[in-house]
Amino acid sequence: MNRKYRKLRIEKRNRLLELAYIDPITGLGNYNAYLEKTKEKLEMNSKKTVIILDIDKFKTFNKKYGHVKGNELLKRVGEEIKHAIRKTDIVCRLANDVFGICLIGEVDVENITERLNNKISRINIGEIWYNLRISMGVYICDKDERDVQSIIDKAIMAHDSIKGKYHVPYGVFTEKFEQKVIRESEIENMMEDAIKNKEFEVYYQPQISTKTEKMEGAEALVRWNKAENRIFPNEFIPIFEKNYFIIKLDEYVFEKVCENIQEMKTQFKDIPKISVNISKESLVDRNFLEKYEKIMKKYDIMPEEIELEITEGSTVNNDIDIQKILNKIKQKRFSIAIDDFGTGYSSLNMLEMMPIDTLKIDKSFIDRIDINEEKAILIEVIMFISKKLNLKTVAEGVETIEQVNYLKRWNCDLIQGYVYQKPLRFEELKKYIKGDKI
Ligand code: C2E
Ligand code: CA
Ligand code: CA
Numbered sequence: 001m002n003r004k005y006r007k008l009r010i011e012k013r014n015r016l017l018e019l020a021y022i023d024p025i026t027g028l029g030n031y032n033a034y035l036e037k038t039k040e041k042l043e044m045n046s047k048k049t050v051i052i053l054d055i056d057k058f059k060t061f062n063k064k065y066g067h068v069k070g071n072e073l074l075k076r077v078g079e080e081i082k083h084a085i086r087k088t089d090i091v092c093r094l095a096n097d098v099f100g101i102c103l104i105g106e107v108d109v110e111n112i113t114e115r116l117n118n119k120i121s122r123i124n125i126g127e128i129w130y131n132l133r134i135s136m137g138v139y140i141c142d143k144d145e146r147d148v149q150s151i152i153d154k155a156i157m158a159h160d161s162i163k164g165k166y167h168v169p170y171g172v173f174t175e176k177f178e179q180k181v182i183r184e185s186e187i188e189n190m191m192e193d194a195i196k197n198k199e200f201e202v203y204y205q206p207q208i209s210t211k212t213e214k215m216e217g218a219e220a221l222v223r224w225n226k227a228e229n230r231i232f233p234n235e236f237i238p239i240f241e242k243n244y245f246i247i248k249l250d251e252y253v254f255e256k257v258c259e260n261i262q263e264m265k266t267q268f269k270d271i272p273k274i275s276v277n278i279s280k281e282s283l284v285d286r287n288f289l290e291k292y293e294k295i296m297k298k299y300d301i302m303p304e305e306i307e308l309e310i311t312e313g314s315t316v317n318n319d320i321d322i323q324k325i326l327n328k329i330k331q332k333r334f335s336i337a338i339d340d341f342g343t344g345y346s347s348l349n350m351l352e353m354m355p356i357d358t359l360k361i362d363k364s365f366i367d368r369i370d371i372n373e374e375k376a377i378l379i380e381v382i383m384f385i386s387k388k389l390n391l392k393t394v395a396e397g398v399e400t401i402e403q404v405n406y407l408k409r410w411n412c413d414l415i416q417g418y419v420y421q422k423p424l425r426f427e428e429l430k431k432y433i434k435g436d437k438i
Pocket of ligand 1: 232233237250
């Protein structure tokens with residue numbers, strides 16, 4: 001083979017290698033390069049720290065300033081990262097606006113993340129300066145780990161752990177968080193079958209009137225009984241809200257409630273008004289009302305027999321017009337309760353505007369009654385406002401007789417809590433209505 005021909009071949013091979021390993025926008029290595037280079041470093045004995053760095057709202061930047069500027073920005077970010085780390089360290093662009101860094105040797109995480117943040121959160125392209133926000137996931141790898149992909153996954157998990165926490169620029173991987181993620185995926189794998197296998201059961205917690213001492217309402221609370229184990233709502237509801245399975249579960253609970261009300265009506269003259277929890281995801285789902293009305297029709301249930309509980313947090317939303325949705329619900333003659341009132345930072349203005357009937361005072365306020373009655377002053381304020389706005393009040397999580405007396409003094413309407421009853425199975429609820437011992 002002549003020399004000229006060989007040279008051409010080498011050049012061609014180098015160009016192909018470049019394509020396979022170099023990111024054309026930043027000139028840094030790409031994902032493949034990151035895998036290879038990090039793998040090489042893992043063979044060394046020293047400590048390594050892997051950081052995944054993500055530019056928040058890069059899409060918005062691209063839209064606002066165009067792709068050319070967007071690409072220039074990525075290039076500048078790459079440069080700044082390079083300046084912030086040592087020559088022996090690695091930085092590559094893994095995808096869109098995500099950079100992978102691998103630091104060798106002892107690293108002060110606080111210090112390096114702060115340095116990266118300072119360099120990138122205010123960055124220039126030529127003469128023009130931009131403000132950016134970045135978020136980082138950190139994994140400190142001091143064991144003898146060789147699996148690059150699993151190391152990157154851990155840094156990504158650490159990054160996920162700060163999702164939604166806008167004031168926290170970085171998260172560090174912990175075993176605890178990994179356990180949480182594993183548990184979450186276990187729950188997600190079981191949820192569909194759980195509905196099919198009827199593992200969800202609806203319990204009812206009585207609400208007792210402070211005036212008549214009788215049960216006037218009951219809250220439907222779902223339980224997940226899996227064989228011998230019970231999984232608690234505080235664990236699975238937030239997961240279902242995240243993956244939207246809650247829309248299915250809320251509907252399932254609502255149907256069970258309608259079925260149970262229909263049965264109670266054939267047996268008793270007076271039955272409690274049942275309140276049902278509706279997550280925000282269900283509330284804003286398309287056809288929410290139509291679906292629920294259809295279920296009610298099937299069991300011959302009137303809207304007056306049901307109260308819908310919506311957490312205070314769901315009413316504070318800038319994207320969707322919750323008020324419109326609530327007005328529609330109200331037009332259909334449902335009553336609406338604001339759940340966990342006092343925890344969601346809603347404004348007094350909102351209380352006046354929203355078509356609500358009931359305020360459920362959060363347990364955290366009730367708990368203060370025992371410590372110091374003066375600290376319970378907020379309850380007095382809430383009671384005062386409720387009376388002015390003609391709202392019914394329900395105190396939840398009431399555990400002691402002192403709390404009951406205090407709430408009676410301030411004319412709270414209904415009391416729900418262990419002081420009277422824990423949530424009951426439907427069969428027990430019927431006995432309770434009859435006045436039988438449970
Ligand atoms: P929540 O709506 O605030 O329900 C009240 C919770 O306080 C219930 O917990 C209830 O069992 C508990 N509780 C009642 N009285 C007392 C008391 O005296 N002391 C204490 N320490 N706790 C008391 P649970 O059943 O574990 O439910 C937790 C949360 O899960 C509920 O909080 C609600 O937000 C959610 N949830 C339950 N069922 C459903 C459902 O069907 N759909 C939706 N979307 N959420 C539900
Ligand atoms: Ca509730
Ligand atoms: Ca509540």
